[in-house]
Amino acid sequence: MAPRILIVDDDESVRDVISVLLKEEGYNCVVASGAEMALDVAAAEETPLVISDMKMPGRDGMWLLENFRAKYPDTSVIMLTGYGDTEAAVDSLRKGAVDYLLKPPRLTDLIRAIERALAKRRIEMARRRYQKKLERKVRDRTTELRAALKNIANTYQNTLLALVAALDAREHETSDHSQRVVRYTTAIAAKLGIAGQDLEEIGRGALLHDIGKIGVPDAVLLKPSKLTSAEWAEMRKHPEIGYQMIQNIPFLSIPATIVLSHQERWDGAGYPRNLQRQEIHIGARIFAVADTLDAMTSDRPYRKGTSFANAIHEIQRCANTQFDDEVVRAFMAIGEEGLIRIKREMAAEKAATAAELEARARHAEAEHADADAAVENALAKAKANPEEAPEPL
Ligand SMILES: [Fe+2]
Secondary structure, X not given: OOOEEEEEOOOHHHHHHHHHHHHHOOOEEEEEOOHHHHHHHHHHOOOOEEEEEOOOOOOOHHXXXXXXXXXXXOXXXXXXXXXXXXXXXXXXXXXXXXXXXXXXXXXXXXXXXXXXXXXXXXXXXXXXXXXXXXXXXXXXXXXXXXXXXXXXXXXXXXXXXXXXHHHHHHOOOOOHHHHHHHHHHHHXXXXXXXXXXXXXXXXXXXXXXXXXXXXXXXXXXXOOOOOOHHHHHXXXXXXXXXXXXXXXXXXXXXXXXXXXXXXXXXXXXXXXXXXXXXXXXXXXXXXXXXXXXXXXXXXXXXXXXXXXXXXXXXXHHOEOOOEOHHHHHHHHHHHXXXXXXXXXXXXXXXXXXHHHHHHHHHHHHHHHHHXXXXXXXXXXXXXXXXXXXXXXX
């Protein structure tokens, strides 16, 4: 089908001559007597090309051009200008007209301009379609890539959790301690304004803090009585062992630093490097407070945990000696209730996960029993009516 061409001129005779000529050449023409009417005509149906007079009473050709560029950017506009109006013609090109012709245009010039404009428009639209398609493809691939990366990150995280659970199991402990310390650590870090990847890395450092205990012999790690000084020396190697284990894994390089310095103290009395103050990674300074809180408020086989109020008081007392004062302030800002809520929420989440696992196991068991019953049934039937027995597979 021939493309629709809109001819805009206030002079009726010009409109008629051009549209009759173009119709004879096989074009589909519509006319408008002014710029505003032209916009109404274009609103009714897709109009690939407009040929418009420049000088018209009221809204002129330049106004029409600007409005078409804004509302119908896919419509090409050819301007018709009077003799001696070259400046306006050039200006129209600058504003987005595809071409201009002097009035009255010769038929051959007009057709050539129309064909050029339509061909240019076709190419431009194909290019835009291709670009959109390309953008969609890039968007889809990015979404897929993000999902894959998230999957990898989840796998990493689950691997680390399994590793820590194995370590805790060796000490005959549940992994609740490690995970609670992660929660307290990240809550304090968040209060200090740490967010995003930094927060994740600090959380990972807290989770893995004692990973080096893997290298401490059972005789030392699990010794129920007091350690000798030689055994203490052995035990004190665990931050370095942990650091050596994970420092070469690129996404664990910051957590490795936290692992190495998790036993350091603000006043320099910690180990293994006697670091002090800001020399200690902020993640390790935060961890120290979180770890003390959890150690004090958790029950041990040989003693009951103290109250959160007591633990908070003790940590506050050790600000500026054992702990970074600023970290203690952020910790205090969470408050007793906030800290208790973190512990409760974690316990509730754990109970919910355990219940879900049990429900899943029960469901699987019931399905198994159903399948067994169906097989028994089929066998009984086959015994009763040997002729109807199903063909062996
Ligand atoms: Fe430790």
